[in-house]
Amino acid sequence: MQLNSLKRHMSIFFATGIAMASLCEANAATPPPPGSPPEALVIGVEISGPLTVDEGQTASYQCTASYTDGTFHPVDAVWSTSSAGADINSLGVLSANNVNTDQDVAITASFSGFLDSYDITVKFVAPVLTSIEIEGPSALDEETPAQFSCVANYSDGSSVAVDPVWSLDSAHASISSTGLLTANDVLSDQSVLISARFGELSDSQTVSIRYVPPVQTSLSIIGPAGVTEGSTAQYLCMAYYSDGTSALIDPAWTVSPSYASISATGLLTANNVTADQSVSVSASYGGQIKSLAVAIGYVAPTLASIQVAGASSVDEQDSTQYTCKAFYSDGTSATVSPIWSVSPSYASISSAGLLTANNVTADQSVNVTASYGGQTKSRSVAINYIPALTSLVIEGPSLVEELTNGVLFTCAAVYDDDSSEVVESVVWSGNSSGSSISAAGDLSVGNLVADEILNITASFDGITVSQEIMLKAVGTRVFYPLSNVHDSQVRAELWIWDEIAQTHHLVEEISNPEELVLEGLDPDRWYWLVVEEYNELSGQWETLHTSGWVNM
Incomplete structure (x- = not known):
């Protein structure tokens, strides 16, 4: 029975507790243990602190909670502000931001389900100039400009570009009212001090003027x-x-x-x-x-001189060419066509400069003259007298024995001045069955049966002359004496030409004869005789004589 009663009271307590929990839900307080006094509950919050704060400054705010037991206590509330004019941290410290005009700000504190709002004013404070600063390059080349500017710094942390009063302490540069610095020409690196004044403040900056070698x-x-x-x-x-x-x-x-x-x-x-x-x-x-x-x-050249060129002599009845060269002031020259003349009349000359010598009876001299561009030039030319050919004379032996080769005949030209000379371009004739004469006048006589008369002729420059030559038949004879080679080995070979077979045959070979005698040979056949001597030093046979093909 006591146990049931306890259960009932417990049900009432829990029921009562549930009801109290619903009333104090906002306080979320843990019920006190049985027998302890009831805990005081928050019934409201209130913000306290300054109503105005200058921009850029801070201020502390406090949240105080009121309780059911009639007490008031500071609490750690959740803080916030209603605008960008200020920020507040978790400790209730408010930071006023910079503003352009006074700005209202609502501060809110929340604690244990209770809120409080507190209106303050963030006051605009006109900024105060704290410093100025020159901005621009620290160095520039001579004779070049550089722009400088000035910035004013204020108490609110802001900075703005301003137009100060500019000044300069050196003649090495100048500065305009707008801050344009112009460096003058310098002979070496220099330093100048520029200054700016704005309000009651001023600033200075040293600038280097660099010397630039001229380009x-x-x-x-x-x-x-x-x-x-x-x-x-x-x-x-x-x-x-x-x-x-x-x-x-x-x-x-x-x-x-x-x-x-x-x-x-x-x-x-x-x-x-x-x-x-x-x-x-x-x-x-x-x-x-x-x-x-x-x-x-270009300067047209002028004629400086002329010159005649050509032979210094010409034979009578012969011709030769003459030319004329003109020399100019510019150093150039050219072959020209002058007016030709010749005197005295031992010769004549054509308009083209071809001189023809006339017949003369003795050596003469003429002057060949060229006239061109106002200039005249003469040249002395010898006209050579040429004696006339009157006759020819054959010179040579009047008797030639058989089996003789290489007998030379010459021809002499005789002129009208009684002079004579042996001439070369002679046409010879006078061959027979046993003899012949070459174009050079060499007579060769073969084997003869009996004596003969040979009539040879020589022709030169239109004249022909004849001469009789006795060809003597001598019979058997010594063809080649060998008395001068007794101390040497000698041999002789006689060859005969075979007309039918068109070849040659060895007739006889003789060794070491004292003399070589040929006899009983056929005068209608051709023979070739070779005589050789043995050379002890070289060990070779060397030819002493060869006859060529002859009639014996």
Whole structure:
């Protein structure tokens, strides 16, 4: 029974607890243990703190909770703000942002299901100028500009470009009211100090002016625009630099085409031309090239002299050619057609310069004269008298024995001045069955049966002369004496020509005879005799005599 009663009271307690839980759900407090006093519950929250905060500043706010037991306590609430004018952290510290005008901000705190809102104003605070700063390059080349600017820094952390008052402490540069710095020409690196003033504040910056060695910018050629052929002209070259200076320099000179040449010092020599021409004179220096067109003027050459060329002598009744060469002021020459004349009348000359010598009775001299372009030139020419051929004379033996070869006959020409000379271009004749005469006048006589008379003739320059020669038959005879070779081995061979077989045969071979006698030979046959001597040093047979083919 007591147990049931306990159960009932427990049911009532739980029922009561459920009811209390529904009333205090927002506090979510754990019920106190039986017999302890009830815990105080939050019944509201309230925010406290400054109503205004300057932009860029901070302020602390507090959330206080009120309880059922009539007490108030600070609590850690969840904080938030209603706009971008300010931010608040979890500790209730508010940071006012920069604003352009005063801006209202609602602060909210939440704790144990209770909220409180607190309206504050973020106050706009006009910024204060704190510093200025020059911006621009720290160095620039001489004679170049550079733009500088000035930035003002304010208490609110902002920066803006401003137009200060610019100044400069050096004559090596200048600066405009807009901050454009222009570096002057300097001889070495320099430093200048530029200053800017804005309001009550100022700033300075040191700027280096760099010396820049001058750079060659262009070339020019100085000299005449025209030169006559065969003359010279001097040319110069000027170099211009980036600093405005200039100077005469020694470039590499060239000229084209080849109507002129130019020296290393710029002296132009115009060549001879046949008409006006143009050349390009070029100067190269420092990687740059400058050219100048120069006219080469043609100058018509003048006749300086003439010269007659040709033989210094001519035989009577003969002809020879003469020419005339003209020499001009430009060094050129040419063969020309002058007016020809000759005197005295031992010769005549054609308009083309062909001189023909007349008949003379003795050596004479004439003057050949050429006239051209106002110039006259003469040349002395000898006319050679040529004696007339009157007769021929055959010279040689009047008697020739049989079996004789190589008897030379000559022909002498006799002239009307009683002079004579042996002539070469003679036509010989006078052959017989046992003899013959060559074109050179050599008579060969073969084997004869009896004595004969041979009539030989010589013809030269239209004249013919004859002469009788006795050909003597001597019978058996010594053909070749060997008395001068007694100390040597000697041999002889006699060969005969076979007309039918058209070949030759050895008739007889004789060794070491004292003399060689031939007899009983057929006069109608051809024989060949060879005599040889043995050379002890060389071990060879050497020919002493060979007759050739002869009639014995």
